[in-house]
Amino acid sequence: MSDATPIRRALLSVSDKTGIVEFARQLVAHGAEILSTGGTAQALRIAGIPVKDVAEHSGFPEILDGRVKTLVPQVHGGLLGRRDLADHLAQMQEHGIAPIDLVAVNLYPFEATVAKGASFEDCIENIDIGGPAMIRSAAKNFASVVVVTEPEQLAEVQAELVQGGTTLALRRRLAQAAFARTAAYDSAISTWFAAQNGEEFPRRLSTAGLLRQTLRYGENPHQRAGFYTDGSQRPGxxxxxxxxxxxxxxxxxxxxxxxxxxxxxxxxxxxxxxxxxxxxxxxxxxxxxxxxxxxxxxxxxxxxxxxxxxxxxxxxxxxxxxxxxxxxxxxxxxxxxxxxxxxxxxxxxxxxxTGALPDPAAPGTTFKSVAGGFLAQSRDAGRVTLEQLKVVTRRQPTHQELQDLIFAFRVCKHVKSNAIVYAKHLATVGIGAGQMNRVESSRIAAWKSEAAAKAAGLDRPLAEGSVVASDAFFPFADGLETAAAAGASAVIQPGGSMRDAEVIAAADKAGLAMVFTGMRHFRH
Structure with a gap:
């Protein structure tokens, strides 16, 4: 490799020590000096690998319970100094700063600390400062320095070491990954801090994702796509x-x-x-x-x-x-x-x-892209219970109708608006989705119940004797009248229309029982 850059000095400081011993052993075999700190230095010494403490290298001791150990010129000057500038090299020599050609750092486990429900103080102490600073210094100077932020990257570097040193192409790729890692880390910290401060939508909102899979294409073959995980570990x-x-x-x-x-x-x-x-x-x-x-x-x-x-x-x-x-x-x-x-x-x-089910009532945030930005909202975690239903008609729903009404309304939450769901005995018997008006959704759902009945060899529509759920209120009585004509006996809807009285009167005229939820479930 004509552009291979040898590694003469490497700084290793990792919380995840997967593969680090073998990596350090190979560095030493290629003539590199190893600088390290804390637990990483101890692990390497136990493995018989010669290590120089960063404090010895810098001439400055660790202070403030380890909060300051690498934030010194001897470290950052060694990372940021440009090898192609005589002035930089002269200043480094003047101040006794030795070049550092590789940094392998993975950060304090802030995300894992938060995930396990640690105290506020423990979370604060797991905010890494020196690590991100070293990563960013090394990444900025990728022309001469290689930066490793994930254990799986070690093998890539090792493969090039055996050929004399790292290539510029690898260093550029790892630099991009390094900046992405520190951005994701800062995003996790700022998101957690906003929650601690009770800010649901802070002035600056940052998100981060980890590529799990590059997809063949998007919704259509001419679109590109990838699947990213957000670290929330919501089952799914x-x-x-x-x-x-x-x-x-x-x-x-x-x-x-x-x-x-x-x-x-x-x-x-x-x-x-x-x-x-x-x-x-x-x-x-x-x-x-x-x-x-x-x-x-x-x-x-x-x-x-x-x-x-x-x-x-x-x-x-x-x-x-x-x-x-x-x-x-x-x-x-x-x-x-x-x-x-x-x-x-x-x-x-x-x-x-998946190993588990997601909690439908758990809080969370969902996003939708728009031109020039994105919309953020809390997840629709609303769940209506029997106790919250308000009967608004003369006829009271039966016990079975109440069970079916709750079931149908929960299904409605997951159907594209305008949504109409017919259900009977805890099973859907007709679904109308995504229409521009609610009457058409109701008609489509009724038609589907008729088609399903024919497919099952029945002489009556499945919707006969069913309940019907609407994700939003009926603005006019016609949507409800369509449901009644389809054979529905009870209705669940949010209520809140200026014409509620008209719709209630239509339900009473048709002999339907109707309940209001006070909760809407639009889904676009």
Whole structure:
């Protein structure tokens, strides 16, 4: 390698010591002097590797309980001094500053400290100062200095060492990764600090992601895409292990997330089938197999090639039913051995196991890009309970209707607006999504219930005797009248329209029971 730069002096100070001993051993074998601090120096000495303490190198002792140990000219001058400028070299010689050609630093585990619920004081003490400063100094001077911030980068450097030194291309790539790492670190700190200060939307909001997968393309083949994790560890795609199947696409990931977030809403065994980010069948039952049968009945046509989510460990009975039709992705907290063996027969089917379910009531922030920026909002963690329902009609809903009303409204939360959901016996029987007016959504849902009934060989629409949920209020009585004509017996909606009285009167005239939630679930 004609542009290879040898490493004569390296500073190693890592909290994650994976691979560091072998790396240091190879550096020494290539003639490098090792500088180190604290636990890293101790680990290297135990391994028999010669180490010089940074304090000895700099002539300045560690002070303030270790808060200051590398923030000295002998370290930063050695990193920032340009080897191609005679004036820099002269100043370094004048002040006794030796060049440092490599820095391997991974930062104090601030994110992990916060994640385990540590005290405010412990979190503050796990804010690294010297580490980011060294990383940024080394990265700025990438022309001469190589910076390592992740254990998996060690192998790349080692591979070049055996050929005489590091290349400029590698140093540039690692410099970019270094600045990204310190940016993500600062983002985590500022986000945590804002929460501690009670600032939900601070003046400057920074986010960071770690690339988990480069995708073949985005929503369409002419778009590029990547899947990033945000470090929050919310159970779902970020925690999922892909057990089998083809590579996941952008649309697979988007639809799978929609399905898994929806299925987490339910307490009994539940199945959600999603197509194009909308549920096309949802059901709760005593078993996953029974829930599958009920969910599939709602829209067997759309379910073909869909995404299936379960909120329990998948068993053989459920697996046999799911694999009876073409399915793109199955996601669940886990699957037993028998179920895995059944899914394995479908080699292209993607099986994702997340280890847990997301908490639908947990706080969080969601983002949507717009021209020149992005919108941020708290996650829709609203959940309506029976106690919160306000009956506004003369007829009171029955016990079964109340159970179905709550179920339908939870499904509605995950259907694109305008959303109308018909449900009966804890299963959807008609879903209308994404229409420009609520009447059309209601008509589509009713039509789907008729089509599903025909597919099941029934002579009555599935919506007959069902309840109907609307994600927002009925602005006019016509949407409710359409539901009544479809056979619905009870209605759940947020209420709050200027024409509530008119809509209530229409419900009373049709003999419907209707409840208001006071909570809207728009989803765009």
């Amino acid at each position: 795609l970020a925690t999922a292990a892909q057990i089998q199947g083809k590579e996941l696409s952008y649309n697979n990931l988007n639809d799978t997330d929609a399905a898994f977030e929806c299925v987490a809403e339910f307490d009994q065994p539940a199945i959600v089938i999603v197509k194009h980010a909308n549920p096309c069948g949802v059901a709760e039952a005593e078993s996953l197999a029974a829930a599958w049968d009920a969910a599939l009945r709602c829209d067997p046509v759309s379910a073909f090639g869909g995404i299936v989510a379960a909120n329990r460990v998948l068993d053989a009975e459920a697996a046999e039913r799911i694999t009876a039709i073409f399915t793109e992705v199955v996601v669940a907290p886990d699957a037993d051995a028998a179920a895995r063996a059944i899914f394995a027969r479908k080699k292209n089917l993607r099986l994702l196991l």
